[in-house]
Amino acid sequence: MNYAKLEWRDGQPFSSEFDDVYFSADHGVQETEHVFIQHNQLHQRFAENGQAQFVIAETGFGCGLNFLITAKHWLEQSEIQQCLYYYSIENTPFTPEDLRQAHQSWPELQLISEALLEQYQVASAGFHCFDLFNGRLKLVLMAGDVEAMLPQLQAPVDAWFLDGFAPGRNPKMWSEQVFSQINRLSHKGSTFSTYTSAGTVKRGLVNAGFSVQKVSGTGNKRHMLKGEFTADHTSAGHFSQPWYELNQQSVNKKSACIIGAGIAGLSSAWALVKRGYQVQIFEAGDQAGAQASGNPVGMLMPRLSLQDSADAEFYSSAYFYALRCLQQLDHQQSCWQQTGGIQLPCSERIRKQIADYPQDKALAQVLNADEASQLAGVQINETVHHFPLAACVFPRQILQQMIKAMGGALHIRYNCCIESFSFENQQWQLKNQQNESIAATDCLILASAWQTRRFAQFSHLHLQPARGQISLFRANKQSKELNLPISFGGYLLPANNQQHVCGASFELDDCDTEIREAEHQSNFDDISHWFKDLFSKSDITAGRASVRAVTPDRVPVVGPAPDYTQYLEDYADLYKGRPAHKYPVGRYLPGLYVNTGHGARGFSSAFLSSELLAATICNQALPVSKRVRYALHPARFLIRSLKKRGKIKRAQ
Ligand SMILES: Cc1cc2nc3c(=O)[nH]c(=O)nc-3n(C[C@H](O)[C@H](O)[C@H](O)COP(=O)(O)OP(=O)(O)OC[C@H]3O[C@@H](n4cnc5c(N)ncnc54)[C@H](O)[C@@H]3O)c2cc1C
Ligand SMILES: C[S@@+](CC[C@H](N)C(=O)[O-])C[C@H]1O[C@@H](n2cnc3c(N)ncnc32)[C@H](O)[C@@H]1O
Numbered sequence: 001m002n003y004a005k006l007e008w009r010d011g012q013p014f015s016s017e018f019d020d021v022y023f024s025a026d027h028g029v030q031e032t033e034h035v036f037i038q039h040n041q042l043h044q045r046f047a048e049n050g051q052a053q054f055v056i057a058e059t060g061f062g063c064g065l066n067f068l069i070t071a072k073h074w075l076e077q078s079e080i081q082q083c084l085y086y087y088s089i090e091n092t093p094f095t096p097e098d099l100r101q102a103h104q105s106w107p108e109l110q111l112i113s114e115a116l117l118e119q120y121q122v123a124s125a126g127f128h129c130f131d132l133f134n135g136r137l138k139l140v141l142m143a144g145d146v147e148a149m150l151p152q153l154q155a156p157v158d159a160w161f162l163d164g165f166a167p168g169r170n171p172k173m174w175s176e177q178v179f180s181q182i183n184r185l186s187h188k189g190s191t192f193s194t195y196t197s198a199g200t201v202k203r204g205l206v207n208a209g210f211s212v213q214k215v216s217g218t219g220n221k222r223h224m225l226k227g228e229f230t231a232d233h234t235s236a237g238h239f240s241q242p243w244y245e246l247n248q249q250s251v252n253k254k255s256a257c258i259i260g261a262g263i264a265g266l267s268s269a270w271a272l273v274k275r276g277y278q279v280q281i282f283e284a285g286d287q288a289g290a291q292a293s294g295n296p297v298g299m300l301m302p303r304l305s306l307q308d309s310a311d312a313e314f315y316s317s318a319y320f321y322a323l324r325c326l327q328q329l330d331h332q333q334s335c336w337q338q339t340g341g342i343q344l345p346c347s348e349r350i351r352k353q354i355a356d357y358p359q360d361k362a363l364a365q366v367l368n369a370d371e372a373s374q375l376a377g378v379q380i381n382e383t384v385h386h387f388p389l390a391a392c393v394f395p396r397q398i399l400q401q402m403i404k405a406m407g408g409a410l411h412i413r414y415n416c417c418i419e420s421f422s423f424e425n426q427q428w429q430l431k432n433q434q435n436e437s438i439a440a441t442d443c444l445i446l447a448s449a450w451q452t453r454r455f456a457q458f459s460h461l462h463l464q465p466a467r468g469q470i471s472l473f474r475a476n477k478q479s480k481e482l483n484l485p486i487s488f489g490g491y492l493l494p495a496n497n498q499q500h501v502c503g504a505s506f507e508l509d510d511c512d513t514e515i516r517e518a519e520h521q522s523n524f525d526d527i528s529h530w531f532k533d534l535f536s537k538s539d540i541t542a543g544r545a546s547v548r549a550v551t552p553d554r555v556p557v558v559g560p561a562p563d564y565t566q567y568l569e570d571y572a573d574l575y576k577g578r579p580a581h582k583y584p585v586g587r588y589l590p591g592l593y594v595n596t597g598h599g600a601r602g603f604s605s606a607f608l609s610s611e612l613l614a615a616t617i618c619n620q621a622l623p624v625s626k627r628v629r630y631a632l633h634p635a636r637f638l639i640r641s642l643k644k645r646g647k648i649k650r651a652q
Pocket of ligand 1: 546
């Protein structure tokens with residue numbers, strides 16, 4: 001991903017690539033008001049909107065002037081429980097510094113600008129979701145080319161801001177592909193407006209189903225276009241992968257039950273509570289973080305990839321989203337610390353990444369051994385990756401902070417193991433060991449990590465347990481100098497309470513949680529390989545073992561629970577390669593969802609997963625791209641097997 005290359009002319013950003021200004025120096029605000037607000041009738045539509053959400057999509061985020069002005073009107077005119085989803089596509093985003101400088105021009109928009117700048121960071125391609133003003137505004141910046149990004153959007157767009165540079169200079173923003181995607185995403189009553197009055201744009205939008213009007217422009221522009229979607233869709237109901245689609249009914253009751261009080265369960269609860277839900281969690285242990293989410297310290301680091309893949313997009317977006325959530329949860333950084341982090345070249349793959357990954361001030365920078373040693377406070381002998389925004393996390397405190405943030409909207413029942421659940425009288429009945437029903441709900445989320453596979457409804461998920469043991473090393477004078485997490489396959493964290501956490505073993509298909517001497521030894525050997533003589537074996541004072549939930553593709557499983565029997569029936573001949581549109585959309589177990597498979601990175605992956613899950617449950621616009629949603633979809637293993645006519649494996 002490249003940032004915008006700007007020239008500053010009299011304090012105003014100018015694009016030399018497109019030989020055009022981002023906004024008019026004298027009338028920028030007026031022009032946005034005229035072209036985008038007035039001609040989409042947003043004053044009236046915001047004030048009269050009876051829906052929980054309103055969706056705007058913009059081609060060209062630029063410096064975000066349209067966003068700031070729209071946000072201001074939304075905050076003034078909408079109801080407090082309504083949410084504006086503002087999707088904006090941009091292939092060369094501004095750096096935070098450039099955005100700040102551009103926003104200096106509009107002191108009247110400072111409040112919204114500051115809220116955005118506090119979070120703004122777009123350092124990787126794909127969707128980036130920013131929650132602003134307590135959930136009243138969600139900006140989803142889609143970093144990438146318009147033709148690649150629009151097909152990834154899944155949201156019913158109410159108003160389009162078509163704001164590329166002039167069509168003659170920026171034809172890609174006004175192509176047939178773009179108009180056909182605008183058609184796909186529009187519904188009766190969707191509107192658009194744009195500065196341009198070019199004939200090609202007018203024809204493109206007419207063909208895309210809009211009634212188009214040429215009206216008076218403003219400033220230097222004599223004319224502009226506006227219009228309303230009046231057509232029937234040409235591609236209605238044609239999904240490229242119908243088995244991952246969901247015909248969601250609206251949910252009325254704002255209450256849910258969750259099994260598991262780890263990071264997946266609590267972040268799911270938090271995302272729902274922010275949407276006005278009451279949540280009850282059932283936890284087998286005697287506290288939150290009783291299992292994998294209960295280590296004293298952990299790290300939050302990005303997972304880089306040189307491939308452009310859905311997994312890579314997910315992990316980058318999730319990493320930045322997690323950092324924003326932590327910032328929102330704990331501004332003072334008492335339950336996390338943004339120390340930055342270092343990645344040592346512990347495999348050929350990582351060594352190649354360090355050599356080839358594009359450097360980025362926010363995501364990853366290459367440091368030589370001297371620079372790395374100086375930054376880390378301990379001797380490092382290799383060229384490394386430095387992740388400037390990475391953090392140390394204190395998992396139990398994070399869980400406690402979330403519990404506090406949810407107040408009376410959350411109730412947790414500890415020491416309460418759910419043995420089974422079944423759908424009776426249109427509700428999920430949660431049962432204890434004695435097969436007694438202890439709760440009933442319309443909406444049930446499984447956040448029970450690897451143990452999710454014990455429930456018949458999820459036995460097709462291919463979840464595997466992977467035991468991991470951390471070792472605690474007594475800090476010494478030299479080791480106390482370490483001031484950021486270092487990852488080397490395993491990891492070493494800065495001293496906390498005179499102890500360093502070092503981990504972790506990875507034993508697949510092992511769910512035992514006894515401490516093992518052999519795993520202390522392997523943790524010690526691992527550290528000693530990279531930091532000779534920093535510790536001796538006798539410095540190990542304690543350990544903790546718990547179990548990760550691992551999926552075959554190492555991506556979490558998040559979404560609605562497929563109806564196993566119906567999937568086998570509906571997609572039995574998928575291996576024959578019939579066209580996708582011949583198949584029905586997926587059928588699911590009503591109100592049943594899952595959020596698990598967070599493997600070794602739950603503190604990075606859970607927040608965005610939970611936001612996706614909550615948006616799915618509430619039938620709202622989604623914070624991730626279509627390919628990311630598919631990559632996380634709970635039916636993916638089933639579908640992969642059906643495509644290969646493979647044997648469907650289920651856990652016993
Ligand atoms: C040794 C080790 C080190 C790690 N280090 C890091 C790190 O530095 N950074 C990072 O991001 N990630 C790290 N991870 C991974 C991270 O801990 C996990 O990805 C994350 O904790 C998973 O969260 P979870 O909520 O899905 O699972 P869990 O935290 O395991 O929560 C699941 C909960 O469900 C409960 N439960 C299960 N079944 C039932 C039932 N039937 N009824 C009621 N309750 C039930 C369990 O008691 C448990 O509390 C590490 C993992 C391990 C093992
Ligand atoms: C006129 S500016 C947008 C101004 C913006 N709406 C605002 O309110 O500040 C046009 C934007 O379109 C972006 N753009 C141009 N071609 C693009 C493409 N092919 N894909 C995505 N964005 C593109 C440019 O980088 C630029 O930021």
